[in-house]
Structures are given as structure tokens and as C-alpha cells.
Amino acid sequence: MKPTTIIQTAAIFGAIAVGIGAFGAHGLKPMLEASGRLETFETAVKYHFYHSLALFGLGILALIKPEWKSLVLTFWGFTLGILIFSGSLYVLCLSGITWLGAITPLGGVAFILGWLGLFWGGLKSAESK
Template identity: 40%
Template structure:
């Protein structure tokens, strides 16, 4: 479990940032499109931050393959949510072209978690 501690700490930071970006979207952004990007990024960040904790729990219960999930989810947050946050804050629109890479990392992470849990004989 000790090797998962940095991933869990990173997930807590993601949760903190997701709440902050979500609050900023609600109270500090007036452009509707930017507000939508910020909310979407915050929602996906919080869900996948919590997913890191779920994966850590699965690892602690012996689902060793779930060790792949935290880096996949956190990279997904950085790319998916990060690109949306950047665009909402005035970054170039071409960043939208990399957003699906983050989404793909989320999908791979969920698939890896499912496989790891299916391979685990019992909890």
C-alpha cells in the first residue's frame, strides 16, 4: 500500500483542484462555453480522483492489476480536464484536439480496473 501513497496524495490534490475549478466556473466565469468546459473538466476530475482511491482499495485487497489504474486516471485528468480548463481560461482552441486522449486514458483505466477485479478470485 505504501507504493500507492503518492498516487492517493495526487488524487486528493485532484479533488481539491476539481472543487476549486468547479467553484470558479460557478462564480467567476460568465462565458457560457467556458463555464461548460470548466464544469465538465471539474466533474471528470473529481470522479477520476475518487477512482484512484477505488483502485488503491482494490490493490489493497489483492487485485494487483489495478496498480495500472492510478497513473492512467491521473494522466487522463491532466490531459482531459487540463485541456478544458486551459481553453476555459483563454487557451488556444486547438487544445480541444488533445482532450479525447485524456478520455481514452479514462476508458483504458476503467477497463484495466474491470479486468483486475475480474481476475481477483474474492474480496
């Protein structure tokens, strides 16, 4: 995975997070409050944005530590986490399709795997010194 690809993915996800967050706070707020889903929507945006920033940091780390092969796992964990965790919550909030809540934890698992990939890279790097 090229560091520039990771950074560009982070930039796109970050821009989308800001757009969705602003739309939710202004255009969708009455609907989300009426459905009782405002907090869920805000959680989706938070995790989306946190992991967009984490992807940006990952891209920088990939420039510095290109030998850390586990960064590919981290990239895919964060990317799939955003798509599955935040994406399922966005769709749930906007459509009311409640069964989507059943797949949201899969996105959480992807986030965890991403963070563990980062841990693994640091561990392997420490072991090689």
C-alpha cells in the same frame, strides 16, 4: 504503486477539483458564459472530480488487493486522464486555444484504459479462484 501514494494523489486531485470548480463557478462564470464555454468547463470539473473519487477508491482497493498488478494501469489511466482530458479543457476555456480540443480525446482514452485496467484486475482475480 503504493496504496498511500494513490490515496494522496486522489486527495490532491480532489482538492484541486474543488478549488477549480469553485473558482469557475464564482470568479470565472461571467467570462465563461461570455465565451460560451461554461458547460465545457463544468464537464472538465465533473470528470476531474469523478476520477479523483475513483482514484481514492482505487487506493482503498490497492490496500485490499495488492496482488492486482493492473491497478498500476488504472492509476496512470485515471491520472493521465485528469491531466489531459480535464487539463486541456481548462486551458481551452481559459485561453481560447481551440486546437487543445484535439488532444482532449486522448485523455478520454486514458480514462477508458484506466477502467479497463480495473476490469482486468477483477477478471484475473476471478480466474485465479
